[in-house]
Amino acid sequence: MSAPDSPLFLFARHMGDNGLILGHRLSEWCGHGPVLEQDITMTNIALDLIGQARLYYQLAAEMHPSDLTEDDIAYLRPERAYSNVLLVEQPNGDFAHTVLRQFLFDAWHLPFLHRLCDSPESGLGEIAAKAVKEVSYHYRWSREWVIRLGDGTEESHRRMTQALDDLWIYREELLLPSDWEQTLIRSEIIPDPDVLRPEWQHAIHATLSEAGLPIPQTPVIQQGGKNGIHTEHLGHLLAELQYMQRAYPGQVW
């Protein structure tokens, strides 16, 4: 019988899962963007996130006692073994949904990485220092588009309001620590969400107000992704993401 996975392993894998799943979603826009520049932007962000996911998976694989590889982690787990937040697996919907999903993620990701750079766990700190430069471009893009669409035409405003109604319940999960995160927060290896919260809340509220969008008042919070309890969308996404390795095990380019 093998020992349970360490909190550090679970956290590295979770960060990788967030990047891989959101990166996969964004890559679904490839060739379908509303204009060429935005098509290229979404695939560039996808590439950054999948690149970051690889670094986290490599770190997780290195610290695992078995001979696990980054590819095993990415391609050979069932849905319940993925620990990404529910937000990132939500379908692309229209451009407004994609932009808002990205913004809610980036508004957490950027300040989180800024603090993770100082982690005493150097493997994590080094990935964060690399990723934070890329994510600052993501945040700039998603924030600008939330404002442009919220403060745009009647139709773009209506679509953004709908996206907010649909996605708002998923934002809180980013700041609700799992058991393994709590262990790492106590030993100051990852940032404390309570310290992050004011900055995160301010960034979201300031942007929505600039966009002329109402802050939803619903108290509902959806969570479970960090513990492997997903929405119905993840299984369909994985069926596509894992297809090659499932159909042709061990296949290489």
Place this chain on the structure above:
Amino acid sequence: MTATRSRDEILQILSRVCDPEIPVLTVLDLGIIRDVSVENDSSVIVTITPTYSGCPAMRLIETEIRAVLVEAGIPDPVIRTILHPAWTTDWMTPAGREKLERFGIAPPQPRDQHPPCPRCHSRNTRELSAFGSTACKALWQCQDCKEPFDYFKCH
């Protein structure tokens, strides 16, 4: 029996490896070669760092570095990848910047400065998109000659 190569000789050999996506730049121009060391037993260790986390060219660059070293008679070079310190465009050489501009790509500028148009050198330029045809580039347009151009963005 293999002759020991000096560090300078190794760097000379590495200057033959170019970025597959921007073929005017060598890996040295880009600043991704972080260290070259020749050990007592003549073995060679090259330390590289990626530009962007998801840069698809890194694997190819690594393969090409290995190939030129093997071709130059270094049997089994070790190529190490490090993440820290994170790559920055500050490490691009002045020669690299010049080559970029001649190639039609505006080189990285100090923060908040508009890149000059590589064709007419006007500074009257605007950003069309912070993301371009590769991870390291943004798409800009010259407001004077109206040509769009690639900008190797600050990082």
